[in-house]
Amino acid sequence: MILEMKVPSPGESITEVEIATWLVEDGDYVEKDQAIAEVDSDKATLELPAEASGTITLKAEEGDAVAVGAIVCLIDTSAEKPEGSIEVEKEEESKQEKVGSSNAVENKTYATGTASPAAKKILTEKDIDSTLVSGTGKDGRITKEDAVNAVPSMGTPTGGNRGTTRSKMSMLRRKVAERLVEAKNTTAMLTTFNEVDMSPIFALRSEYKEIFKTKHGVGLGFMSFFTLAVVRALKLFPSVNSMIDGKDMVSYDFCDISIAVSGPKGLMVPVMRNAENLSFRGVEAEVKRLALRARDGQITVDEMTGGTFTISNGGVFGSMLSTPIINPPQSGILGMHNIVERPVAIDGKVEIRPIMYVALSYDHRIIDGRESVGFLVAVKEALENPIELLMDNDVKKALEL
DSSP states (O other), X not given: OEEEEEOOOOSTTOOEEEEEEESSOTTOEEOTTOEEEEEEOSSOEEXXXXXXXXXXXXXXXTTOEEEXXXXXXXXXXXXXXXXXHHHHHHHHHHHHHHHHHHHHHHHTTSOTTOBOHHHHHHHXXXXXXXXXXXXXXXXXXXXXXXXXXXXXXXXXOOOOOOOOOOOOOOHHHHHHHHHHHHXXXXXXXXXXXXXXXXXXXXXXXXXXXXXXXXXXXXXXXXXXXXXXXXXXXXXHOGGGGEEEETTEEEEOSSOOEEXXXXXXXXXXXXXXXXXXXXXXXXXXXXXXXXXXXXXXXXXXXXXXXXXXXXXXXXXXXXXXXXOOOOOTTOSEEEEEOOEEEEEXXXXXXXXXXXXXXXXXXXXXXXXXXXXXXXXXXXXXXXXXXXXXXXXXXXXXXXXXX
């Protein structure tokens, strides 16, 4: 029996996927539920499991865009599992090694970099080394036209490698690029900045981080403080927790906070649902769960869909200051940066404090300067006075210790 495997729908609004990598070869015997391919959608990379055991026939190439519901491969379920498959694989590998070594010998006979007499004369007159010229003739031979078009290097010749590599962008990366350009072209994006004295948070983490980790199994990081500070500020300035839908402005009475994390396939933005209901422990546990799933390539489309506001932490990579780009259709994104000891004026005296610069990019079409600046100031106030504004003056209760 021949089973037609079709591309399953990875999520709502996704109409096609791209075959990123085949994990099996045409004619291989596969087991049921064995991962046979990695497919990219515009939101995530997912594994495609075999629906039955049998011999597989591939119906798409790597890099092909395949519509959801289209046949991607055939599986002959009547085929029996071959014996001695390990020996067959070793034999094939041996053949490939021999072919590779043969090709290497053949490649040495190519005329790459060899110039014709006329080309050689022109290059000599121009004082250009022939090894620095790419030939367009047969087997890479440098033609007279190549020599005429060659331009002398204006820098110091080093003789070093000047090769380039071209690779196709994944569907996920292309979609991210499209959304970033869309955000720049379709929003009236502005950025406002401020600075935060992280001393109070440093003191709290120094005193309670070990107890917190022992009790809850997760660390007491900065994300919980920033997330809860953002939730508080969104309640004070609801226009920042809004987005444009046609001619309407849609405001939310819940806070679904997107967090930008770096995964193996690039930037991913999973969502913490109803962050207004999460405690410090809840935020830290959810951030850890989503980050691990993104790192391991297990994040689902549903986990990255939606979100009413985004937090991006460029500080983990050493960024001092940036203007984060809005994650459409959201209207605001908060950028965190690295923490550096800086001299600041405190009560007329210069003191050294751990300072973080923060940035809020916002869509000026629905968020005015008063709301944007007020929002960022509210975040700053909560971070600099977390015991009163985020913990209701009861640290142990807030940390569930």
